[in-house]
Structures are given as structure tokens and as C-alpha cells.
Amino acid sequence: MLVSADLSSNLTISDTQSYIDLETTYGADNYHPLDVVITKGKGAWVWDIEDNKYLDCLSAYSALNQGHCHPRIFQAMVEQAKKVTLTSRAFRNDQLGKFYEKLCQISGLPKVLPMNSGAEAVETAIKAIRKWAYTIKGVAKSQAEIIVCSNNFAGRTISIVSFSTEEQYQHGFAPFTPGFKVVPYGDVAALEAAITPNTAAFFLEPIQGEGGIMIPPDGYLKQAERICRRNNVLLVFDEIQTGLGRTGKMFAFEHEGVKPDGITIGKALSGGFYPISAFLSTSEVMDVFNPGDHGSTFGGNPLAAAIAIAALDVIVDEELPERAAELGNYFISKLQAIPSPHIEEVRGRGLLIGVELKPEAGGARRFCKALMKEGILAKETRENIIRFAPPLVISRSDLDWALERIEQVLIAS
Ligand SMILES: *Cc1c(COP(=O)(O)O)cnc(C)c1O
Numbered sequence: 001m002l003v004s005a006d007l008s009s010n011l012t013i014s015d016t017q018s019y020i021d022l023e024t025t026y027g028a029d030n031y032h033p034l035d036v037v038i039t040k041g042k043g044a045w046v047w048d049i050e051d052n053k054y055l056d057c058l059s060a061y062s063a064l065n066q067g068h069c070h071p072r073i074f075q076a077m078v079e080q081a082k083k084v085t086l087t088s089r090a091f092r093n094d095q096l097g098k099f100y101e102k103l104c105q106i107s108g109l110p111k112v113l114p115m116n117s118g119a120e121a122v123e124t125a126i127k128a129i130r131k132w133a134y135t136i137k138g139v140a141k142s143q144a145e146i147i148v149c150s151n152n153f154a155g156r157t158i159s160i161v162s163f164s165t166e167e168q169y170q171h172g173f174a175p176f177t178p179g180f181k182v183v184p185y186g187d188v189a190a191l192e193a194a195i196t197p198n199t200a201a202f203f204l205e206p207i208q209g210e211g212g213i214m215i216p217p218d219g220y221l222k223q224a225e226r227i228c229r230r231n232n233v234l235l236v237f238d239e240i241q242t243g244l245g246r247t248g249k250m251f252a253f254e255h256e257g258v259k260p261d262g263i264t265i266g267k268a269l270s271g272g273f274y275p276i277s278a279f280l281s282t283s284e285v286m287d288v289f290n291p292g293d294h295g296s297t298f299g300g301n302p303l304a305a306a307i308a309i310a311a312l313d314v315i316v317d318e319e320l321p322e323r324a325a326e327l328g329n330y331f332i333s334k335l336q337a338i339p340s341p342h343i344e345e346v347r348g349r350g351l352l353i354g355v356e357l358k359p360e361a362g363g364a365r366r367f368c369k370a371l372m373k374e375g376i377l378a379k380e381t382r383e384n385i386i387r388f389a390p391p392l393v394i395s396r397s398d399l400d401w402a403l404e405r406i407e408q409v410l411i412a413s
């Protein structure tokens with residue numbers, strides 16, 4: 001008690017340890033952050049409270065594709081904040097429709113339902129899928145099944161962790177939501193075998209981000225599409241991490257020319273400023289919703305909509321998917337050429353890259369700590385994978401700067 005009183009009354013704390021103590025004194029211990037206290041960000045770079053500069057190679061798990069504090073998105077936020085920020089959906093606002101139209105033009109899907117966090121977009125997808133199963137497909141009451149993949153990540157709500165295969169995500173949180181069936185990621189035969197007359201949808205990430213930058217075999221998405229079509233099963237992609245330019249296309253499903261029935265997006269839709277997510281789908285799916293079926297107080301608020309419009313404009317106008325493709329190929333090939341005894345495999349698409357380390361390398365975290373000392377912020381994914389996912393606005397010279405240091409750390413550490 002005394003400790004916390006001292007800390008909170010001290011308004012001039014400026015050293016890193018004091019900030020860390022404040023967080024650990026008052027905060028839940030549900031993350032394991034690197035001990036850098038960031039106070040400023042611009043483009044691909046951030047600064048800590050001691051004015052050390054770092055290249056951000058995580059981009060808030062791909063929520064910062066446009067870079068930190070993008071001036072155009074900032075401007076849109078300030079302009080909108082001066083006018084009106086929240087109306088609730090009890091009334092209409094003059095930003096929401098424009099946001100819908102832009103998103104539909106960009107995605108090729110005709111309907112949108114806006115939410116706030118990624119997990120809420122996934123929850124929305126699950127509700128839409130289930131109601132479609134009952135009202136359109138004709139599945140018997142409470143029997144709808146959704147097929148998902150092992151090693152998935154889709155958020156942290158009870159229903160979402162109900163279909164996680166990560167033991168820690170479930171441990172201590174039972175009872176779980178029924179109605180999910182897990183098949184191995186990348187296994188077409190297993191998908192086909194899992195389908196029953198009650199199957200409503202196949203819901204998956206086109207590339208598994210949190211699962212360790214796992215890229216399915218070529219043709220997997222296309223074959224999954226064919227199987228879904230044949231069985232009247234919806235194909236729904238979680239593009240929350242892979243979408244909006246990250247993998248070198250606007251959406252990762254475009255790599256295989258697939259036409260999904262629905263997608264969830266979030267993260268970079270915010271431009272890094274303000275949480276906003278969405279479920280997008282065909283009209284047939286979205287039309288299952290009637291007034292009162294679903295909603296969110298903040299979902300679709302005018303501040304979020306104005307920010308998302310600018311965030312999307314930046315992705316299109318600055319050709320961020322094209323940048324991700326070009327710089328990603330370059331980055332991946334340079335990483336693959338690093339002669340480190342610790343590297344098992346370098347894989348990625350666009351600027352979503354994983355460096356998997358050998359089991360005997362001692363885990364990825366020690367390398368992330370060493371990288372931090374060199375001015376690069378990256379985070380371990382699973383135990384032994386280092387994820388490199390810098391903002392898509394990063395320059396080639398900044399990448400070269402990083403590569404030199406990454407090589408050094410991976411060889412010397
Ligand atoms: C981050 C993420 C989510 C959850 O988003 P939140 O905004 O953290 O709720 C869902 N799916 C995927 C693929 C993600 O990477």
C-alpha cells in the first residue's frame with residue numbers, strides 16, 4: 001500500500017523502472033512485455049522515456065501497418081473529434097455510410113457490420129454463421145457446427161478460446177461454448193472428413209499469425225473453397241492480422257483468388273489510433289441479422305468510422321500492399337541468407353515474417369532481448385519463433401539497418 005501511494009503521488013517519475021513498478025503494482029499480470037517504456041512513435045520508429053530510439057518490428061501485432069501516428073489519419077481524427085465522436089446506433093451519423101462503402105469497394109464483399117475489437121468481429125462472424133445455418137441452410141435447432149483449425153488464434157473471449165487448441169488459453173476458464181470442431185491446419189482431407197449436414201462454416205486464418213506465421217500448403221485455400229461450395233458450407237476468413245496489406249495483398253485470401261462468404265478485419269483498420277473492427281459478408285449471410293439481434297454501443301461510431309476511412313485511404317494511396325510484397329520478398333531473402341546456427345527456418349509472406357529457431361537455441365525471447373539492446377523491437381511468437389512485422393511504411397534503408405543488427409544478434413547470441 002505504501003509503495004503504491006508513493007508511486008502514484010510522484011508525478012515526476014522518469015526512470016524506466018518506476019513506470020514498470022507502477023504497471024506491476026496496479027495491473028493484471030496477463031502479458032509478458034519487454035521492459036521498454038515507449039513514449040513517442042513516428043512511422044516505423046518509437047522512442048522510450050530515456051530517449052532511446054527503436055525500430056518497431058511488431059507493429060502492435062499488425063495494427064500499425066500505416067506506421068505510428070500517421071499524419072493523415074491523425075488529421076482525420078482531430079477533424080472528426082471537433083465535430084462529433086459518438087452517436088450510438090440509436091441514431092445515424094454522417095461517417096458510417098461512407099466507411100461502409102469504402103470497405104465494400106476494397107473487399108469486394110457487399111455488407112458490413114462494425115464492431116470494436118477483433119474478438120468482437122469474430123463473435124459477430126460466429127453469430128452470423130450460426131443464424132445462417134438455421135435460417136438458410138436448415139440445420140436443426142442448436143446443432144450448427146463450425147469447423148476451425150488447430151493452432152488457431154481468434155481472440156480471447158470465452159467462445160473464442162472454446163475452440164483454441166492452446167492449452168493455456170483454456171486452462172481455468174471452463175465451461176466452454178460447444179459447436180466447434182477442430183481439424184489440422186493445411187489438411188484438406190481432414191476438412192472434407194469433418195463436414196456433416198450440420199456444418200455451417202469453415203472458419204480459419206489464411207496464414208496463422210499467433211500460431212507462428214504458419215503458411216498453409218499452396219492451393220489449400222482454393223481447395224477448401226471447393227469443398228465448402230460442394231457441401232453448402234460457408235468459407236469465412238479471419239483476416240484481422242493478415243488483412244489490409246500485411247501479406248503483400250489487400251487481403252491474404254487474394255493470394256489464391258478465393259471468394260470467401262465472410263471475413264473479419266480489425267487491427268490496422270484502426271490506423272493504430274482507435275479500435276475498430278468489422279465483419280464483412282455476402283448479403284445472404286448478413287441478411288440474417290434483424291434489428292436487436294446484435295450490436296455494440298461504440299460499434300460504428302463516427303470517430304472510429306472517420307479514422308478507418310483515413311486508415312484505408314492511406315493503405316490504398318501509399319500502395320502499402322505493394323510495398324509489403326516488395327519489401328517482404330527482400331527482407332525474407334536477406335533473413336534466409338543469414339548464416340546462423342540457430343535458425344531452423346525463415347518463412348513469411350509480405351511483411352509478416354517468422355524466424356523459427358532450432359529447439360536448442362534457447363527460445364526466442366533471449367534473442368528479442370538482445371535485439372532490443374540493438375534498437376529493434378520484435379516479439380517472440382510461441383516459444384521459438386521471432387516475428388518480424390514492421391509497419392508497411394518502413395523504408396528500405398531502415399530495413400537494411402535492421403538486417404545488419406538482426407544478423408549480428410542471430411550469429412553472436
Ligand atoms: C489479434 C487477432 C484477433 C483478435 O483481435 P483483438 O483486437 O485482440 O480482439 C483475432 N484474430 C486474429 C487472427 C488476430 O491476429
